[in-house]
Amino acid sequence: MKYATVFFQYIAQYLKSRLTYRTDMVVEIVSDLLFQAVNLVFILVVFDHTSFLNGWTREEIIFIYGFFLVPFAIFGAFFNIWDFNERYIMKGEMDRILTRPIHSLFQIILERMELESLFGMITGIFVMFYAGRQLDISFSWYDPFIFITLALGGAFVYAAIFVLIASISFWSDSPTSIMPMMYNIGNYGRYPVDIYNNVIRFILTWILPFAFVGVYPSAYFLGREEWYSYAFMTPVMGIVFFAVSVFVWNVGVTKYRGAGN
Amino acid sequence: MAKYIEMIRIRFLMMLAYRTNYYSGILIYSINIGAYYFLWNAIYGDKGAIEGMTAIQMTSYVAIAWMARAFYYNNIDREIAQEIKEGKVAVEFIRPYNYLFMKMMQGLGEGIFRLSFFSIPGMIIVALVFPITFSAEPAVWLLFALSLIFSFTINMQINLLTGILTFFFFNNAGLIRAKRVIIDLFSGLLLPISFYPGWAQHVMGYLPFQAISYIPSMIFTESFTGTEIVNAIFFQILWALILIAPIQVLWLIAKKQLVVQGG
Numbered sequence: 079m080k081y082a083t084v085f086f087q088y089i090a091q092y093l094k095s096r097l098t099y100r101t102d103m104v105v106e107i108v109s110d111l112l113f114q115a116v117n118l119v120f121i122l123v124v125f126d127h128t129s130f131l132n133g134w135t136r137e138e139i140i141f142i143y144g145f146f147l148v149p150f151a152i153f154g155a156f157f158n159i160w161d162f163n164e165r166y167i168m169k170g171e172m173d174r175i176l177t178r179p180i181h182s183l184f185q186i187i188l189e190r191m192e193l194e195s196l197f198g199m200i201t202g203i204f205v206m207f208y209a210g211r212q213l214d215i216s217f218s219w220y221d222p223f224i225f226i227t228l229a230l231g232g233a234f235v236y237a238a239i240f241v242l243i244a245s246i247s248f249w250s251d252s253p254t255s256i257m258p259m260m261y262n263i264g265n266y267g268r269y270p271v272d273i274y275n276n277v278i279r280f281i282l283t284w285i286l287p288f289a290f291v292g293v294y295p296s297a298y299f300l301g302r303e304e305w306y307s308y309a310f311m312t313p314v315m316g317i318v319f320f321a322v323s324v325f326v327w328n329v330g331v332t333k334y335r336g337a338g339n
Numbered sequence: 340m341a342k343y344i345e346m347i348r349i350r351f352l353m354m355l356a357y358r359t360n361y362y363s364g365i366l367i368y369s370i371n372i373g374a375y376y377f378l379w380n381a382i383y384g385d386k387g388a389i390e391g392m393t394a395i396q397m398t399s400y401v402a403i404a405w406m407a408r409a410f411y412y413n414n415i416d417r418e419i420a421q422e423i424k425e426g427k428v429a430v431e432f433i434r435p436y437n438y439l440f441m442k443m444m445q446g447l448g449e450g451i452f453r454l455s456f457f458s459i460p461g462m463i464i465v466a467l468v469f470p471i472t473f474s475a476e477p478a479v480w481l482l483f484a485l486s487l488i489f490s491f492t493i494n495m496q497i498n499l500l501t502g503i504l505t506f507f508f509f510n511n512a513g514l515i516r517a518k519r520v521i522i523d524l525f526s527g528l529l530l531p532i533s534f535y536p537g538w539a540q541h542v543m544g545y546l547p548f549q550a551i552s553y554i555p556s557m558i559f560t561e562s563f564t565g566t567e568i569v570n571a572i573f574f575q576i577l578w579a580l581i582l583i584a585p586i587q588v589l590w591l592i593a594k595k596q597l598v599v600q601g602g
Binding site: 099101102103104105106107108109112113116119120123124126127128130131132256258259262263265266269273274275278 | 363366367370371373374377378380381382383384386389390508509510511512513514516517520521523524529530534535536
């Protein structure tokens, strides 16, 4: 209960501070839309020159991209802690976090919220509906629930990977640029993983499981039965990976020694 | 002039202090190029050539486009925005140099650093892993180098413009991000301009962005030949000259209505 109250108070504060620079907020939302459009343009232009990507049609790839946008938006709104090392470890801000009465990771999530990202969910659902209509996908009454479960599972997979990498900073505070790399690798999960070689496919499934954010869960809606077992594993992967990442984070916090001043 | 050269040197040395960061940077770029390699292979399937480019030319295009990006890309727009927000820009105004030119030189220092510690070793590593063709003609390399200088200049000018706009918007993180997305798409970094539908190519012909990535990459992969190269470089020169005007105008207006928020 306390956590919920704190959460909503932070959201209220966040909205106030964002509304101070309205023009910038609008530009930011537009630039998010642009960013989503760029990837779509890439797919559209590429399919001008080919009709199949390893047996997948244009609409299927667009559908996967639309699905990917939903968990990615949830991740972007709450777990986008790519600058954790710089902001909290190197500047010693973590000291302050540890004096707060709520869990340290939750406190950081509250401070680093970027609610504008949630607009990406609308784009994603819109893109999925467009592609779904072209593909004549029929939805059952239970599909929305499955969609929510899979999308949340994907968001937790994404979040877990970033929390795990942020946790590295507790042991080694030297600056690394692993974080931006994760955004790039995350993009791999948007394309059917069978276009990659086996090593990359294995990594994307079991080590950095970005395939569970895009292509595997989408396979359920696209009726690719050979990947159903992967699709239904998405929430399990999300819960397991996130639990592991919180555990590693908790261990990391005990190793934190503070940096300077 | 000596003081500007000193600026290049100082920024170069500053980057050198953090060079360990760059080894993981090479890995990032290689992984990125790898992703595109598999993706393009899937796109090509068993087609020999698309829009006159073979699959190997395409891999080389992607590799050189990303490695060249390390040279021309910088965060000078963000630095200018930061200095304006913190009020530091007021001090910069009274210093005995041209602020914008000084920023440009700092960007060049960064670019030269990345070119020598990042792009060149990175390109060698990438060439070992993926099939990439290098031209045997010294003239191609020379023209590529020339077009790369202009791609740096034009990207820098666009950065300066974005940075100066902070004077009017106060907070322009969103604009900076939008600019980056537009450049990624319209410069030909993600897709060669020749892949776009005709009308889009026509529109992009009136915009400066393809001078940043498309032109040097096409020259490098020898997809441009003869008069195409000459026209492309003239296109770059023209835009480098045109862009001077809006920068100067905005800069004059900005100086007049400067509001220092702190510092």
